[in-house]
Amino acid sequence: MSRGVIKKVAGPLVIASGMRDANMFDVVRVSNQRLIGEIIEMHGDEASIQVYEETSGLGPGEPVESMEVPMAVELGPGLITSIYDGIQRPLDDIMKVSGNNLKRGVEVPSLKRDLKWNFVPTVKVGDEVEPGDVIGTVQETIVVEQKIMVPVGTTGKIKEIKAGEFTVEDVVAVVETAQGDKELTMMQKWPVRRGRPYQKKLPPEMPLVTGQRVVDTFFPIAKGGVAAVPGPFGSGKTVIQHQLAKWAEADIVVYIGCGERGNEMTDVLNEFPELKDPKTGQSLMERTVLIANTSDMPVAAREASIYTGITIAEYFRDMGYSVALMADSTSRWAEALREMSGRLEEMPGEEGYPAYLGSRLAQFYERAGHVVSLGKEGREGALSVIGAVSPPGGDISEPVSQATLRIVKVFWGLDSALAYKRHFPAINWLTSYSLYVDNMRDWFNTQVAEDWVENRQKMMSLLQEEAELEEIVKMVGMDALSAGDRLKMEAARSIREDFLHQNSFHEVDTYTSLKKQHMMMNLVLAYYDLSVEALGQGAPLQKLVDLPVREQIGRFKYVTEDNLDVEYDKVNKELHVEVSNSLGKEEF
Structure with a gap:
């Protein structure tokens, strides 16, 4: 030593x-x-x-x-529901040892050594095993079954396998290898700076459905994809990450509070156990791992917290789960890099950040992906990474935002102006983008509706044209616009207020299924298309703007899933009737 x-x-x-x-x-x-x-x-x-x-x-x-x-993390039963610091020390166990204030030099094992888990073997004596093969399962929480896998570097024949209650250090299997017998426990260690191996990476062709309309319809993220959420203070980065943690189609959530304010982390720690998981009805903590590394904790631990979190996430991905990792925020992580780089007296790059900032960010984000795991089963797992970026003053031309945007394929640009207008989620539809849309076109058109991508494009075009028309209105007033352009403005307002605006505190509106999102798109676009036709046949613009059915279209977001078809047909019929009436002679 x-x-x-x-x-x-x-x-x-x-x-x-x-x-x-x-x-x-x-x-x-x-x-x-x-x-x-x-x-x-x-x-x-x-x-x-x-x-x-x-x-x-x-x-x-x-x-x-x-x-x-x-530097390595311990992987095994006991990870779920745990709250760790940046270097995987369990904060609840440290509190028992040293009280409410973190003392220096505390040595506490990451996984509890005294807890016994019920190990159920899935192999028998004489079976050939290779890295990644599942030798048994442990029901870790009501919703998560942990698969105990053969560690990397072990290939051979099962010589002994046990069943029953064991701690993470007890031997549960013995494998006969070419180098001699190898004892396996339920726990394995993995160095945090090295990505866990897999057989192959799959193309990102399936969306990670989140139930947030602006995300799923306009800027979808793929399963195994990466997204950045840059935004100034108070624009709702943390709220969006909470919504995604709760509603995204992920089996496991890993939430890293990297250099976050202590009170924000306290909110997460208090809220997550109380949030009800919509899929299982249990507490959201039953499928969550939290890494709390607040801004007053030693700065170097921030640098480690990101790697600790993604290694734990990769471990669950290898079991065949879909994992969503929230990193809040990578700007604080980059600040820790900058501080350490300065103390090492390295040559500074842009704004004092180290020259290797871009490559470190790439190493982190590249560990996401939809993969076929090791093992004979060929399990498919996905790790999607959503990183918040907090640019100083909301200026995304700064190095961390720019380096992130060069790597990620989804950009949800938050806008404080929208947040001040009480428009949530405050994702700016003019600056945001998703480069996964073309890859997922076939999935949306076959699994949801054949006109999904076409409808999305129509809505995006209306919003783009509205922004251009608003410039004209600012200069010469609304009266300068033609009737057709004013109708465009009305349709775009309907998209903004009825479709994009979503209330995360409303029990129905907080989550919208893809079927309902498609129906809402159809109603908004049907209003516009029918009105353009009626306008061409001489219907007065004001009558089309004041149609009573528009209120029903706006309230369709509050319709429950079991009433969708009935309500949709009713509103659609009413829309056709009212537009036809606007052309009637008695209406002139």
Whole structure:
């Protein structure tokens, strides 16, 4: 074991000499208080260590000890419902040891060692196994069944398999390998900076349905896709991530609060256990892992929290689950990179961020994907990553936003002006985009409706034209517009207010199925198409604008799923009748 002494302390950076035998990214224990850190640079026998705990009071000459293993997370039963800090220390267990305030040098295992889990074997003695094969299952919560998999690097024949109640350290199987017998427990470790292997990556052709109309219809994200949510303070990034965590078609949610305000993280910790999972009726925490790394925690731990979260998410992806990872926010993570880079005296890039900011962001986002996992079964799992970005002053031309946009394929641009108008979700439809739409065209047109993508395009065009017409109205007034253009403005207003505006606190409107979204699109576009036709035949514009049925179209969002067909037919019939009446002679 490599031992050295502290030579210099600069905030979270400690430089130790006598570390010639240590390796890059080794975990180290610093000083007699045994603070946890990681080697991030080597010069001869000097190691630069980023310490994940407060370093005040440390001085030269104190001991440093390398553990000779990379930073790794423990994966096994007990992850779900847990609340960890940035380096996978369970906050509830730390509280039992050290009280409400986090003490330095606390060593607590990530997975509880005293808890027993009921292991149900799925293989028998004599079966051939390879990495990724499932040897047994554990019912971790009411909604999550954890699959115990053969770790990477183990291939052979099952020599012994057990059943019953075990802790995560107990041996549950023995595999006869070419190198000798290997004992398997329910827990495995994995270095956080290395992506977990898989057989192959699949193209992103299926949407991650979220029930949020502006997302599913206009800017959909694929299962296994990546999205960025940049926006200024108060524009609703955290609210959108909560909505996606609750409603997205994901089996497991991993939520990383990276450098977030303490009170926001408290809201998450208080709300998630109370939120009812719409799919199972249980608490949302029954399928959630939380990583809480608030802004007052040591800055270096922010850098680790992102990798800790995505490694846990990959583990569940390998079981064949669809996992949604929320990172809130990658800007704070980039700030931690910048601080460490400055202390290492590296050459700064744009705005002081390190030159490798783009490559680090890419390494993180590239770990998302829809994959075929290891193992003979060939399970399909998906890991979708949604990263919030908090650009200073809402300026998305800054380096973190720009580096993120070069990597991600979905951009949900939040707009504080929309938020101030009480339009939620405050996603600006003129600046946002999704590059997955073409890949998913066939899925939407076959699984939902054959005119889905065409209708989406019509609505997008109306909103684009409305923005252009508004410029004219600002200069010369509404009277300068033709009747056809004014009708366009009315149809676009209907899209904005009746379709895009969604109330997350309304029990029906908070989630909209794809079938209902298609019906709402049809009604709004039918109003526009029929009105254009009637206008061409001489119907007065004001009559078409004031049609009473427009109120019913607007209220269709509050119709429950079981009444959709009846209500749709009723509103559609009423629309045709009223537009026809606007052409009648008695109406002139």
